[in-house]
Amino acid sequence: MIAGRFFDGRTSAAQPAWLALGADRMVRLEGIAEPRYVPLASVRISDRIADIPRRVEFDDGATFETADNDAVDAALDALGAGGFGRRIVHWERRWAIAAAALAGVAIASWLFVQHGLPRLAAAAAQKVPPSLDAAIGSEGLVIMDRTLLAPSKLPAARQDELRSRLAAMSAPLADGHAYRLELRRGRGLGPNAFALPSGIIVLTDELVELAQHEDEIAAVLAHEIGHVRHRHALRMLLQDAGVAALAFAVLGDIGTASSLAVALPVVLVQAKHSRDMEREADAFARQWLREQGLAGSHFDAMMCRLAAGDDAVAYLSTHPPLAERADCARVR
Numbered sequence: 482m483i484a485g486r487f488f489d490g491r492t493s494a495a496q497p498a499w500l501a502l503g504a505d506r507m508v509r510l511e512g513i514a515e516p517r518y519v520p521l522a523s524v525r526i527s528d529r530i531a532d533i534p535r536r537v538e539f540d541d542g543a544t545f546e547t548a549d550n551d552a553v554d555a556a557l558d559a560l561g562a563g564g565f566g567r568r569i570v571h572w573e574r575r576w577a578i579a580a581a582a583l584a585g586v587a588i589a590s591w592l593f594v595q596h597g598l599p600r601l602a603a604a605a606a607q608k609v610p611p612s613l614d615a616a617i618g619s620e621g622l623v624i625m626d627r628t629l630l631a632p633s634k635l636p637a638a639r640q641d642e643l644r645s646r647l648a649a650m651s652a653p654l655a656d657g658h659a660y661r662l663e664l665r666r667g668r669g670l671g672p673n674a675f676a677l678p679s680g681i682i683v684l685t686d687e688l689v690e691l692a693q694h695e696d697e698i699a700a701v702l703a704h705e706i707g708h709v710r711h712r713h714a715l716r717m718l719l720q721d722a723g724v725a726a727l728a729f730a731v732l733g734d735i736g737t738a739s740s741l742a743v744a745l746p747v748v749l750v751q752a753k754h755s756r757d758m759e760r761e762a763d764a765f766a767r768q769w770l771r772e773q774g775l776a777g778s779h780f781d782a783m784m785c786r787l788a789a790g791d792d793a794v795a796y797l798s799t800h801p802p803l804a805e806r807a808d809c810a811r812v813r
């Protein structure tokens with residue numbers, strides 16, 4: 482017997498009732514004042530839709546309602562009355578569950594890549610031992626020298642001047658990073674700057690030549706220091722290499738330094754810093770300029786000059802839209 486509620490069709494009152502489908506294809510309804518015994522063919526049984534209560538409608542407008550969908554299905558199946566229609570309903574349910582599960586996995590994966598992975602990478606980057614950080618930085622520079630960079634043609638005295646500027650800027654930070662300025666001609670990269678793990682900052686000759694004020698270069702250096710302090714390059718590498726690299730990073734396996742460093746040029750030049758990372762580096766640069774009593778317009782001027790030059794394409798391909806970052810109308 483299937484338990485449910487009976488509505489006589491005249492009043493809204495519900496009465497507890499029990500329904501049975503007999504092998505004789507007769508419907509028996511009991512527990513009510515006037516029990517019913519009618520042919521299955523004379524009632525209409527609603528289709529199964531999720532967990533909505535099933536309705537058995539009698540031809541005089543009375544209805545029996547039950548939440549026990551499985552029992553109704555089982556009874557119909559026993560009679561062979563479920564048939565093709567019921568199988569479709571079943572299929573639809575399975576398909577809907579499968580589709581929902583698939584969508585769930587897709588959404589979870591997307592959320593993980595968008596939010597989980599960057600967070601894990603940031604956490605793992607904090608646990609990377611300094612020796613591994615340094616190994617990735619110096620190996621990464623070797624690879625960049627082979628592929629993207631050429632020796633600087635700036636006069637030695639000018640190079641020394643710039644190195645002293647970075648040293649003067651970074652020493653008071655005492656943040657544990659071994660800051661080191663490397664000057665290179667940029668081949669196809671044009672005016673550009675990169676922050677490698679462990680504190681190696683690469684400036685291209687072209688960027689140095691583009692600057693019209695020493696503080697514009699300082700603004701770029703401050704931006705790159707921001708990237709170093711937030712360990713952005715390492716985070717991008719770990720994110721890029723995914724979960725396996727995260728695990729290795731946490732375990733501190735020095736053997737992975739080479740495999741991570743190989744990806745550094747790609748990550749720095751092609752994969753781009755995320756907008757969040759640029760914002761963090763920009764925020765550091767602007768705050769540093771403020772603290773030093775230097776004009777923030779040096780930062781804007783340099784950014785806008787980078788965006789306006791012939792090499793804008795190369796620079797912009799490694800940086801997010803400028804409109805978010807500098808007010809070019811103001812500095813012109």
Ligand SMILES: [Zn+2]
Pocket residue numbers: 704708754759762800
């Ligand atoms: Zn940047």
